Amino acid sequence: MMGQGRLAAWGIGLAALVALPFVYRDPYHLHILVLILIWSFAYTSWSMMGRFGLVSLGHGGFMGIGAYVTALLWNHLGLSPWIGIPISMVAAGALALIVGYPCFRFRITGHYFVLVTLALSGIVLQVITATRDYTGGSLGYTPNRTSGNKLLALQFDDKTTWYLIALGIWLFGIVVWHWVDRSMARYALDAISEDEDAAAAAGVDVTAEKLKITLLSALMTALAGAIYCQYQMFITPDTVSGIAVSLQMVFAAIVGGLFVSLGPTVGAIITILLAETLRIGFGTKAVGWDNLVYGVLLVLFIIFLPKGILGSLLDRLKPQRKVPRAHEQEAVQIARPGT
Amino acid sequence: MQAFLDIFDIYLLEAVINGILLGGVLALLALGLNLIFGVIDVTWICYAELVMIGMYGMYFMVQYYGISYFVAAPLTILLVAVLGAALHYLVIAPLLTAPPINQLLATGGVLFVLQSFATVAFGIDFRNLGIRLPVLAFGEMNFSYARLLSFVAALVGMVAVYLFMTRTFTGTAIRAISQDRQIMALMGVDTRRIYLITSALGGALAGLAACLLVLQYDVHPFVGLSFGPITFLICVLGGLGNFIGGFIAAFVFAEIISLGGLFSDLEWGYVLAFAFFIVMMFIRPAGLLARRR
Numbered sequence: 001m002m003g004q005g006r007l008a009a010w011g012i013g014l015a016a017l018v019a020l021p022f023v024y025r026d027p028y029h030l031h032i033l034v035l036i037l038i039w040s041f042a043y044t045s046w047s048m049m050g051r052f053g054l055v056s057l058g059h060g061g062f063m064g065i066g067a068y069v070t071a072l073l074w075n076h077l078g079l080s081p082w083i084g085i086p087i088s089m090v091a092a093g094a095l096a097l098i099v100g101y102p103c104f105r106f107r108i109t110g111h112y113f114v115l116v117t118l119a120l121s122g123i124v125l126q127v128i129t130a131t132r133d134y135t136g137g138s139l140g141y142t143p144n145r146t147s148g149n150k151l152l153a154l155q156f157d158d159k160t161t162w163y164l165i166a167l168g169i170w171l172f173g174i175v176v177w178h179w180v181d182r183s184m185a186r187y188a189l190d191a192i193s194e195d196e197d198a199a200a201a202a203g204v205d206v207t208a209e210k211l212k213i214t215l216l217s218a219l220m221t222a223l224a225g226a227i228y229c230q231y232q233m234f235i236t237p238d239t240v241s242g243i244a245v246s247l248q249m250v251f252a253a254i255v256g257g258l259f260v261s262l263g264p265t266v267g268a269i270i271t272i273l274l275a276e277t278l279r280i281g282f283g284t285k286a287v288g289w290d291n292l293v294y295g296v297l298l299v300l301f302i303i304f305l306p307k308g309i310l311g312s313l314l315d316r317l318k319p320q321r322k323v324p325r326a327h328e329q330e331a332v333q334i335a336r337p338g339t
Numbered sequence: 340m341q342a343f344l345d346i347f348d349i350y351l352l353e354a355v356i357n358g359i360l361l362g363g364v365l366a367l368l369a370l371g372l373n374l375i376f377g378v379i380d381v382t383w384i385c386y387a388e389l390v391m392i393g394m395y396g397m398y399f400m401v402q403y404y405g406i407s408y409f410v411a412a413p414l415t416i417l418l419v420a421v422l423g424a425a426l427h428y429l430v431i432a433p434l435l436t437a438p439p440i441n442q443l444l445a446t447g448g449v450l451f452v453l454q455s456f457a458t459v460a461f462g463i464d465f466r467n468l469g470i471r472l473p474v475l476a477f478g479e480m481n482f483s484y485a486r487l488l489s490f491v492a493a494l495v496g497m498v499a500v501y502l503f504m505t506r507t508f509t510g511t512a513i514r515a516i517s518q519d520r521q522i523m524a525l526m527g528v529d530t531r532r533i534y535l536i537t538s539a540l541g542g543a544l545a546g547l548a549a550c551l552l553v554l555q556y557d558v559h560p561f562v563g564l565s566f567g568p569i570t571f572l573i574c575v576l577g578g579l580g581n582f583i584g585g586f587i588a589a590f591v592f593a594e595i596i597s598l599g600g601l602f603s604d605l606e607w608g609y610v611l612a613f614a615f616f617i618v619m620m621f622i623r624p625a626g627l628l629a630r631r632r
Contacts, residue, residue, distance in 0.1 A: 102620040122568025288458030295451030
């Protein structure tokens with residue numbers, strides 16, 4: 001699929017990324033890079049669903065489950081994250097199936113689907129806050145520092161190690177994105193996002209296909225949450241779960257561009273750099289100003305650049321390459337509930 | 340044992356009645372959201388945040404400027420109504436032809452803006468009105484007067500909206516547009532004006548809800564998150580745009596939250612409500628009152 005030139009470009013780019021922390025060691029910049037890579041992975045996970053018109057605002061919930069289950073198992077049962085992370089992923093996946101199955105089976109699409117998933121992330125936030133005896137509630141939660149094997153506890157003090165882990169995870173996300181992009185499921189899902197009835201008539205198992213992609217997306221998002229927790233060593237319900245996190249994922253993916261593999265990554269770079277610049281620019285005294293500007297910019301983005309930055313750029317660069325399909329001409333098209 | 344049962348039943352009854360009272364306010368919120376959705380085909384994710392702004396409005400008017408509650412309430416309703424109209428004019432109107440998801444996300448951006456605006460302007464402290472309404476004792480049950488007042492006011496608000504929708508020309512036009520968006524423009528109805536009025540009306544309902552909620556709950560910038568999700572669930576369960584469905588669903592949910600809160604924490608009531616919602620999706624996927632096709 002990929003041309004020789006593009007493959008070479010990927011290879012060189014990756015080599016440069018791997019080499020970077022050995023040449024450049026500024027801890028703050030490395031920290032920002034790690035954050036960008038981890039969130040890029042989360043945004044990529046979201047976009048794998050989002051590009052097929054399955055706009056989920058429940059991913060904050062999956063991410064919160066990934067982070068909290070891993071941390072809770074570590075602190076209370078002493079279970080290594082190497083076992084805890086798969087368990088947390090299974091938990092998030094199970095929740096995705098429980099919510100996803102009735103939605104897809106009974107054709108809950110469009111606004112309905114968005115609202116159901118939105119409520120899901122709200123509820124996960126409520127549960128984390130409600131179980132404050134275990135999770136510390138809204139004050140946040142810290143996994144215990146290990147005194148033993150760092151590798152077993154997946155805790156490293158070294159930024160370079162984390163950078164390489166995050167890079168690996170991010171690359172994994174991109175590879176999965178391409179794998180989905182080239183699979184038969186992609187065509188099935190494209191067909192479903194165009195017209196569910198027609199796809200079903202053509203022999204596509206609508207419910208199963210949607211469930212598969214939702215499950216994959218939820219599992220990866222939970223992984224992102226767990227990795228974020230292991231890296232930051234401090235999580236609060238607001239930073240890893242809830243509506244704000246879900247919205248942030250959607251925004252970043254839209255800002256970057258939904259239909260290109262690097263779109264969510266570009267979105268993560270832009271949104272995190274923006275948030276970071278605003279945070280530093282306004283300083284610690286003016287809490288909230290950064291988010292205020294951030295929110296205004298996001299609204300402006302959606303009004304004036306709905307296809308995303310990378311998407312618009314690529315369109316301009318190669319307009320003659322292929323005729324865009326109907327659903328790619330708009331950011332995301334979601335089926336309206338039967339009117 | 341007998342004594343225990345008696346007390347238990349009293350508590351149960353009290354919870355049931357409190358649930359009904361809570362349902363009034365939830366129904367009001369659901370009505371506003373349903374109105375916007377039914378007419379403009381847009382979902383305001385930031386609806387609960389409008390309520391939050393309204394609650395702050397009440398707090399400042401009553402606490403700082405010493406305006407009486409009953410004067411401040413109409414002012415707050417007006418304020419949030421203007422806010423709703425502004426939201427439509429500034430954010431939704433430019434996106435009316437955009438894909439629905441973009442409209443949804445734009446209001447999500449407004450949610451960010453409103454929350455951080457409240458954080459910047461008012462800080463993250465919990466504030467309350469400082470009005471302590473008496474507790475109504477009825478038999479051995481205690482009801483907060485605030486809840487009773489909220490319930491009655493919410494009902495009055497809903498009846499007023501009903502009368503407006505059925506008895507006035509503008510209301511009729513709003514109902515007509517919700518049935519067919521294209522045709523009404525051809526019939527000479529100024530859809531932009533109707534949209535703006537509907538948004539203001541939706542905002543006014545949020546404002547009324549704010550006036551009532553501020554009596555019972557503390558205000559903080561993230562207060563919207565505690566009843567926003569439940570409002571969305573109510574609207575979906577009742578069928579988006581279905582006013583009566585939303586009304587019934589609001590009471591069902593309020594009962595679940597209230598009874599769940601009786602046996603455990605309030606947050607677990609929410610979780611129970613969500614579980615119930617998932618089950619209901621299997622049974623009646625298109626909403627409580629959907630006609631089977």
